[in-house]
Amino acid sequence: MEHKNTPIYNAHSYHTKVPPQGIAPCILHYTDPGDLILDPFCGSGMTGVAALMCAHPPAEALHLVHDARLGPRYAILNDLSPAATHIT
Numbered sequence: 428m429e430h431k432n433t434p435i436y437n438a439h440s441y442h443t444k445v446p447p448q449g450i451a452p453c454i455l456h457y458t459d460p461g462d463l464i465l466d467p468f469c470g471s472g473m474t475g476v477a478a479l480m481c482a483h484p485p486a487e488a489l490h491l492v493h494d495a496r497l498g499p500r501y502a503i504l505n506d507l508s509p510a511a512t513h514i515t
Contacts, residue, residue: 450477451484452491460498469504478502 454464454477466474480488482499489495 430440430499445473447473447477448485448488450474451480451488454478454481455488455492455497455502456493458500459496460500462500464500464502465505465509466502467505470508472504475502475504 432504450473458464458481460481464474464478469475478500479502482497484495484497
């Protein structure tokens with residue numbers, strides 16, 4: 428998978444981490460600017476990072492989403508693991 432060698436991705440390890448560049452296109456497609464995204468199993472927090480990226484998404488995200496509405500999304504992140512909540 429691409430984008431697994433970026434400073435944000437490499438900030439910490441987490442066993443099921445997905446790069447935010449892979450999540451941002453989904454958020455752009457299914458939400459509008461200002462929407463609230465709930466991630467009750469946030470783990471590494473990459474959904475929150477991807478939500479912030481939607482204000483200025485990477486070029487590859489715009490190529491995947493033709494009708495992207497640019498603007499920040501807001502995220503509520505929660506996890507049962509104390510380690511995960513301290514990471515994010």
